Amino acid sequence: DGGITQSPKYLFRKEGQNVTLSCEQNLNHDAMYWYRQDPGQGLRLIYYSQIVNDFQKGDIAEGYSVSREKKESFPLTVTSAQKNPTAFYLCASQPALLPHQPQHFGDGTRLSIL
Amino acid sequence: KQEVTQIPAALSVPEGENLVLNCSFTDSAIYNLQWFRQDPGKGLTSLLLIQSSQREQTSGRLNASLDKSSGRSTLYIAASQPGDSATYLCAVGGSQGNLIFGKGTKLSVKP
Numbered sequence: 001d002g003g004i005t006q007s008p009k010y011l012f013r014k015e016g017q018n019v020t021l022s023c024e025q026n027l028n029h030d031a032m033y034w035y036r037q038d039p040g041q042g043l044r045l046i047y048y049s050q051i052v053n054d055f056q057k058g059d060i061a062e063g064y065s066v067s068r069e070k071k072e073s074f075p076l077t078v079t080s081a082q083k084n085p086t087a088f089y090l091c092a093s094q095p096a097l098l099p100h101q102p103q104h105f106g107d108g109t110r111l112s113i114l
Numbered sequence: 115k116q117e118v119t120q121i122p123a124a125l126s127v128p129e130g131e132n133l134v135l136n137c138s139f140t141d142s143a144i145y146n147l148q149w150f151r152q153d154p155g156k157g158l159t160s161l162l163l164i165q166s167s168q169r170e171q172t173s174g175r176l177n178a179s180l181d182k183s184s185g186r187s188t189l190y191i192a193a194s195q196p197g198d199s200a201t202y203l204c205a206v207g208g209s210q211g212n213l214i215f216g217k218g219t220k221l222s223v224k225p
Contacts, residue, residue: 004157006157031211033211033212033213035213035215040217041217042118042203042205042214042215042216042217042218043158043203043205043213043215044215045212045213045214048210048211048212050210050211056210058212090157090158092158092213094211100146100163100165101163102148102160102163103148103160103211103213104160105150105157105158105159105160106157107156107157108155108156108157110155
């Protein structure tokens with residue numbers, strides 16, 4: 001079955017620690033996105049990538065970093081510079097920048113502070 | 115800066131009722147508009163996508179409309195069922211493919 005796999009489902013971070021969230025897709029999609037969701041809030045864009053080896057900052061990129069070395073993978077690192085990392089993180093992908101193509105989402109990773 | 119607002123924030127209806135969820139946006143220069151469903155602790159499921167040149171889309175009991183000039187979209191759910199209980203999110207698409215989301219409407223359909 002084609003889809004987007006996010007791991008782990010739950011993640012805990014200690015003070016001063018960097019953690020990496022995994023996002024893998026087997027849909028052969030060009031574009032991939034990372035969103036953050038806080039309780040009672042809409043999703044906010046962290047980073048996105050339209051092609052391998054290229055990515056752009058979204059609205060709330062500070063304290064996060066990404067890489068896109070392979071088409072199917074778009075890992076997100078939450079660095080120690082992100083002072084309020086507790087949130088639900090969602091990865092999405094899209095076939096191409098065409099107006100009739102919806103974004104597909106993974107099941108998310110919930111990050112908490114120890 | 116584009117802002118998306120969804121009203122109401124929460125809605126509770128008896129089973130079988132028809133209902134309308136509202137979404138408004140401040141900048142009419144959108145690429146498309148999407149409606150998603152989110153179950154607790156889960157990711158988003160795409161329900162309907164309306165391109166900027168379209169007026170409405172239908173899928174089963176769901177119908178979404180788009181009025182770009184007034185900055186509004188509605189999601190109509192016919193004959194609601196308890197399984198429809200979820201949070202419904204509206205998102206407008208920009209030219210880079212990024213989505214700008216509203217905060218959602220939490221729907222509860224009571225048997």
